[in-house]
Amino acid sequence: MSARAVRLLGIETSCDETSAAVVEGTVDAPRCASLVILSQDVHRLFGGVVPEIASRQHLTGIVPAVQAALDEAGVALGALDGIAVTHAPGLVGALLVGTSYAKALAATHGLPVVPVHHLEGHLFAPLLEHPAASPPFTALLVSGGHSLLLDVPAWGRYELLGQTRDDAVGEAFDKAAKLLGLPYPGGAPLERLATGAPAPPPRHPHHFARPMLRAKAQPGDEDYYDLSFSGLKTAVRLAVRDAEARGALAAEAPSIARGFQDAVVETLAAKVRRAMRARGRARLVLGGGVACNGALQQALAAVAAEVPGGALFAPSPRLATDNAAMIAAAGVFRLAAGERAAPTLTARATLPLPGIFRA
Numbered sequence: 001m002s003a004r005a006v007r008l009l010g011i012e013t014s015c016d017e018t019s020a021a022v023v024e025g026t027v028d029a030p031r032c033a034s035l036v037i038l039s040q041d042v043h044r045l046f047g048g049v050v051p052e053i054a055s056r057q058h059l060t061g062i063v064p065a066v067q068a069a070l071d072e073a074g075v076a077l078g079a080l081d082g083i084a085v086t087h088a089p090g091l092v093g094a095l096l097v098g099t100s101y102a103k104a105l106a107a108t109h110g111l112p113v114v115p116v117h118h119l120e121g122h123l124f125a126p127l128l129e130h131p132a133a134s135p136p137f138t139a140l141l142v143s144g145g146h147s148l149l150l151d152v153p154a155w156g157r158y159e160l161l162g163q164t165r166d167d168a169v170g171e172a173f174d175k176a177a178k179l180l181g182l183p184y185p186g187g188a189p190l191e192r193l194a195t196g197a198p199a200p201p202p203r204h205p206h207h208f209a210r211p212m213l214r215a216k217a218q219p220g221d222e223d224y225y226d227l228s229f230s231g232l233k234t235a236v237r238l239a240v241r242d243a244e245a246r247g248a249l250a251a252e253a254p255s256i257a258r259g260f261q262d263a264v265v266e267t268l269a270a271k272v273r274r275a276m277r278a279r280g281r282a283r284l285v286l287g288g289g290v291a292c293n294g295a296l297q298q299a300l301a302a303v304a305a306e307v308p309g310g311a312l313f314a315p316s317p318r319l320a321t322d323n324a325a326m327i328a329a330a331g332v333f334r335l336a337a338g339e340r341a342a343p344t345l346t347a348r349a350t351l352p353l354p355g356i357f358r359a
C-alpha cells in the first residue's frame with residue numbers, strides 16, 4: 001500500500017448528520033485537520049428520521065459545512081488531493097445531496113472523487129485517534145441501521161462472521177427506550193436510566209433471556225455469531241405492560257432499562273469473544289453510534305483483555321456517530337488503492353460493503 005501522504009475533503013450525508021472534514025496523512029496514519037458535524041435535531045419531533053426533511057436540511061447545510069471544514073483546516077480547495085464522499089448505503093435523497101455536491105465541487109477544481117461505503121468509514125474511525133487500530137482485528141459495527149461482526153485481516157478484506165436477523169442494535173435501544181417513554185434517539189437516555197439500577201440477578205423478572213446465546217453453540221451453527229433483538233424487545237414490552245398494570249412503571253423503569261442493556265451487552269460480548277478466539281485476534285475495533293455506550297465499552301475492553309496484549313479501540317463520541325472524518329480516512333485507503341469515481345457515480349440506498357466475504 002502506498003505510504004504517500006494525501007489531503008482529502010470528506011463529505012457525509014447518508015442519514016441525519018451533514019458533515020464535512022479535512023483529513024491528511026497516509027493509509028495507516030490519517031490525521032483529522034478539521035471536522036464539522038451539523039446534527040439534524042428536528043427529527044426528534046417525529047420520533048425517527050424523516051427522509052424528505054433530512055434531504056432538505058442537507059441541502060441547506062452542505063455548503064456552509066464544507067466551507068467551515070476548509071476554513072478550520074486552513075486549506076484551499078486547490079490544495080486537496082481529492083474529495084471522499086459517502087455514496088452508500090443510506091437514505092437515497094440524503095446521499096444524493098452529498099454525492100452531487102462532491103462531484104460538482106470536484107469537477108470545478110479538477111479533483112478526483114473517491115466513493116466511500118458508509119460502513120467502511122465506521123471501521124476507519126478509531127484509526128484517527130489510535131495509531132494501532134489497524135488490521136488484523138475483529139470488528140463490531142453497531143449503529144441504528146447496522147449490526148455486523150467482522151474479521152478484518154487487511155483493509156478492504158472483510159469477513160462477515162455474523163449480523164442481526166431483525167433489528168439493528170441501535171434500533172433495539174431506540175425501541176426499548178420508546179417503550180420506557182424516553183425521547184428519540186433513545187440509546188443514550190436509556191443508558192443513563194439504566195445507570196441508576198442494580199443488575200437484575202438471574203430469575204429476576206427483568207433478567208431477560210440473552211438472545212441467540214446458547215452455551216452449546218458450535219462455530220458451524222448459524223446462531224454462533226448471528227444476533228437477534230426482536231424477542232428481547234417483546235420481553236421489554238411485556239415487562240413495561242406488567243409494571244404499568246401495577247402502577248409501578250416509574251419505579252421499575254430503571255431496572256427494566258438495566259435488564260435490557262445487560263442482555264444486549266452480554267450477548268455482544270460473548271459473540272465478540274467467539275470471533276476473536278476463532279481468528280486469533282488481539283485487537284478489537286468498535287464502531288457506530290452504540291459504541292458510545294459505556295457498559296458495552298467496559299464489557300468489550302474486558303473481553304479484549306482476556307487475550308495477551310489484547311486491546312479495544314473505540315472511537316470517541318464525535319467519531320463514533322456519523323461523521324465525515326471517518327469517510328475521508330477510508331477515502332485515503334481507497335484513493336491509494338487507485339479508486340476514482342466515474343462521472344456517473346450515484347447514490348445507492350443499499351450496497352454490500354466492498355470486499356465483504358464469507359469464509
Ligand code: KG4
Nearest residue numbers: 143144145170185187188289290293321322
Ligand atoms: O451510527 P449512528 O450515529 O447512526 C446510524 O448510522 O444509525 O447510530 C445511532 C444509534 C441510535 O440508535 C442511538 O440510539 C444509538 O446509536 N446510541 C446509543 C448510545 N448513543 C447512541 N445506544 C446505546 N447507548 C448509547 N450511549
Ligand code: ZN
Nearest residue numbers: 143288321322
Ligand atoms: Zn453510521
